[in-house]
Each structure stands twice: as structure tokens, then as C-alpha cells.
Amino acid sequence: MDKMPAWADATLVPLISLFLAAVLSAFVIMAIGENPIEALMLMVDGTLMRSSGWGYMLYYATNFMFTGLAVAVAFHARLFNIGGEGQALIGGLGVALVCLYIPWPHWSLAIIGASVGAALFGAAWAYIPAVLQAKRGSHIVITTIMFNFIAAAVLNYVLVNVLRPKGAQEPATGFFPDATALPSFFDMFATEGSRLFRNSPANITFFLALAACVAVWVLIWHTRLGYQIRAFGERESAAKYAGINPVRITVIAMLISGGLAGMMAINTTMGEAERLILNATEGAGFIGIAVALMGRSHPFGILLAALLFGFLYQGGAELALWTNIPRELIVVIQALVILFTGALDNMVRMPLERIFLVMRRTN
């Protein structure tokens, strides 16, 4: 018998963790001599009270949904993919090659091509760590960390020596052709009177991310492969006994994970910058870890957690603009969320379980 009902595990534990992270963050803000209430008001004001604030929040959330889903799929197979950052970097390379070298007639075709490119490149970057884990037993956490650094070096080399237009100083590709420009929320939702989402980067990739959430939900809970992934993650020996090939599941789960991480690059590279720059990911690959942990590896939870982190990111930019609190506050909050929802999970869970046991006994 479970010590705690499923709803409590899915909602109470993450909420309490989030509350603890928020309280500690408030202390941090006070310790550097600022007012946490005012800071929160400023974040809300700059994010939720303006349509361009929403535009930025949803843009960031799009990135975090992809990377969060990537980490979650690997989590279901009990694999910890820290390599989302590198996979997204290489995914960006895929997007850039597809956009630069294929003459697309229309963006609707280009986004399909770019999705394939991004997913293939991201998956390819996850493939080697996956095979090394499955066949040679090298720890996937270490290899994916190493592959993050190797990806940064590869991208640096390609941008400086291969894809940089002649005469350009900056290590970046040339701008993509106009036909590949994705419609932004401003193009889609603004009217003459409303000017909704003006000057904000949110674009149609957001809906692609929502579709990815649905696809992952179907995959994990409504397909044979998803069942095998979960069974493998739950108990490897039992899965083996049931005829599930561990090498195959490890590799497939990591390919899906890498592909999802790579697809994040559609949003940053094709949707916003419209060219490939160095460090296009800006750490979004790592935020995926926090998002997946908070969202309990469930696509709906990931959607909510991605929106929360989108809010924090846009709000953090506002704080950096108007107060003496640097953007790095968000990194601290992110660290606290990872700490409480991931590593210190038992600290929150154990007292809760005790409370539920006592309640059950008294009933």
C-alpha cells in the first residue's frame, strides 16, 4: 500500500518544494539588501501585465518545454540526460544547415524540414553516450557532460571556420532566407487596434512544443514502446525477464530525448535570431532538468513548470533592468528548485508520508 495518495505525491510534494525554494529566494533577496515583495511585484508587472511580457514568457517557456520533455523521457527510462544543452546546440546546427542550404518555398514546409534537422542532429549527439552506456557501461551522466563541452567546441569551430560569411567578424552564420521566417505571435494575434505581442519573440514554435507535450504523453502512457521505457526504468531486471532489450530501450529513449532537446533550437534559431549564433541555448538545456523534476516527468507538469520558469526568466530580466538584482537571481532559484524537488525530495516527502499515515490511522 502506498503511504501517500497519488494526488498528494503529484501536487503537494512539488508545491511544498517550490514554497521552500521561494522562501529561501526571498531570504537571498533580503540578504543583498532588496525587498522581496517589491521584486515579486516588479516581476509580475513586467511579465503578466503586458502582452510583450507574455510574449517573452511564452518564448522562454517554449525552450523549457522541449528541454524539460527531453530530460523527462530519459528519466522514465531512469537515465539522467544532462546533455540537453549540447544536444540543443548541435540541433541548432541542424536547423541552420536546413534553413541555409535548402531553398524553402514557404515557412510551413521549412518548419517541418527544420524539425527533422534539429531532431536528427540532437538525437545523433545523444546517440554516442547512449550506446556507450548501453554496451560499454560508461556512465551516461559523465559522458553527456563531456559531450556538452565537445558540442560547444564543435559549434565554435563550425561557426568560426566554416559557416561564418566572408568578411563577418562575429562567429555566427548569415541570416536565413526570408521564406524560412516563422510567424510570430505578433503576426498571428495582433490587430490594428490591439498591437498584441509587439516586439516579443514568441512564435509558432510554441504550438509545436505543445504538440510535443501531447506526443510525449501518448508515447509514454499509451504505446508499447512507452510501456517498455517505463518498465525498464522501474526495474531493469524485471524488464529483461519480460523480454525487453535493455540496449535497445536505452538507445531509443536517449534518441528521443536528444531529438526533443535538439528541437528547442527551432525556437531560438529559426523563430528568434533567424541565424545560428554561439551559445544560442543560454543554459536552457540545464533548466530542462529543473523543469522535468518539478513537473514530475509528466508532460502537463512540465508545461506548468516551463511556464513558471518562463515567468521567472522574463521577470528576472525586468529585475536586472530596474533594480540592483542581477539576472543570476534566477539561476539561484533554479538551483533551489533542483535541490528541493530533486536531491532533497526525501526531506519534503518523509514528513508528509508520516502525516498521511497518522491521518489514515485516525480514520
Add this chain to the structure above:
Amino acid sequence: MDLVQLIQVADSTLRLSTPLLLACLAGLFSERAGIFDIGLEGKMLAAAFFSAGIAALTGSVWIGLLAGIGASLVMSAIHGLASITFRGNQLISGVAINFLASGITVLVAQAWFRQGGRTPSLEGPERFGSINLPFAEALSGVPLIGPIYSEILSGHTLLVYVALLLVPASWWVLYRTRFGLRLRAVGEAPEAVDTAGVSVIGLRFAAVAICGVLCGLAGAYLATGQQAGFVKEMTAGRGFIALAALIFAKWRPWYALGACLLFGLLQAVAIQFQNIDIGGFIIPVQFMDALPYILTVVILAGFVGKAIPPRAGGEPYVKER
């Protein structure tokens, strides 16, 4: 490459290897006791900032060093609490510590100094000065041995020599003391240590604390020895290179020295020469940057001698009832 360049490269190899070596030995103690630590980077970063920051405020590098070690120990305590006391995932805890350090250092730096996340430049007694080894002047004229002794080995800061001495010291502690035997045992078979009546939790916390002190030295060296002050993200992946070196060294102290010198050499060569031209074939600087990571993946894959981690590494210990 002429002799002057060779000496320069050797000199900066030693300089660049030092933080790697200190962090690598830190990871060695922790992982030998069964606690995986991918938070070396964060501990170094926290120590780098607090050593430089406190040194700037108090004017003493020694108080700075203590503050750096203290900051690193706080991070270690969090890691210990999460992974030993609450039996959480050690890898996730390490990731959290890296982000925590990366955010807190800039936040506090901005609040204290208002210079965009850096400390003021350290001068005079606020940093570690270079030490000339005895007879360095007198021996400099002797061919071969002279330049090696006076130009390469002499003239570094105190922490460089501390790091080098810590290699035999670590070996002695791990392989010649009762504490070292127990520490290694707790990373291989904690249940056996527990049966013998020795506290698994106590040993693991001790190992994590040693790791904190050594990471503190590594960070303090970066900010107050190698460079004059803290800048944002100044560890720049060194904690992960140290982790790579640890695997490369197969969790052994003397091998760790070799691995760290090798990775330090790679960095020194990359800084000195940028793109290297070998008979018309150009090795790009990015390849040199990535080489430590590539080598580690090759070693991990077991193609060149298999690296086997401590058996109980990463597993929280649950006492049987």
C-alpha cells in the same frame, strides 16, 4: 618551438594544472567514499569568489583563503545533507550546487562591490605572492637543470607547492592509514564497514568535508593566486576537467597528478599557440579545448584500459534492519 617557448609552456602547465589537481584530489576523496560529486565546479567557484571578496574587504589573503574554504564547505554540507542524510540523488544534488554557486557568487559580488559581478583587482597582501625556491638564483646558470629548477619549478605561489605535496599526502592517507582504508572500504562495501561497527555516515561526511577543503584551496588559488580577483564564471569548466582527470586517473592519487599535468599541458599549449600547424595540417584551437573531454569519453568507453569507479559510488547507504 624553441627553448624559451618550451620553458614558458612547462611553466604555465604547472600553473594551469594546480586548480585541476586540487579539485581532482577533492573528487578523489569524495568518490572513493562512494559519494559522486559533479559539484566540484560549483564549490571551486564559490571558494574563488569568497576568497577574493573577503581578501579584498579585509586586505588579507589568509582570511580570504579561510572564507573560500568555508564557502566550499557550506556547499559540501548541502551535498552531504542531500546525498547522505536524505539519501537523495547525488548527481542531481551536484547539478544544483553548480547552479547555486554560479548564481550566488554574482548576486553577492554585485551587492558587495557593484562592479557587474566581479571583485576589485587584488594587490599586494590581498593575493598570494610567488615564492622563489632556495638556490634558484644560484642554479640558474647550470645547463638543463638550472632553467628547469629556476624557471619552471621556482617562482610559483604557495598553493602550487601545497597542491604538489598533497599528492603524496593523499596517497599516504588513503593507503597507509586506518582512516584511508575505511574510507576506501565505505566506497566499495559500506555494509562491511557498518558490520565492523564503524559509522558509514560519519566516514562519508568526513570524505565530503575533505573534498570541500580541497575545492576551497582550488578556488582560492584561481582567484588569489593564478589571477588577481574574481570574475563571473571564472572556473570555466575546470571542475568538469578535474572530474575527467579523476576518471582518467582511475581514482588514484599519483595517476591524478599525471592526468592533471596532461590536461594542464593541453590548456597551456592551446593558450600559447592557438591553431597548431603540423606539416600543413592545422589542428584548430577548439580541438585542443575539447581534447580532455574526448579523451575522457574514450577512457570511459573502455577502449584504452577500463576505468572502474568505486563499487558503491552513487548509492545511498540504507542500514539493514
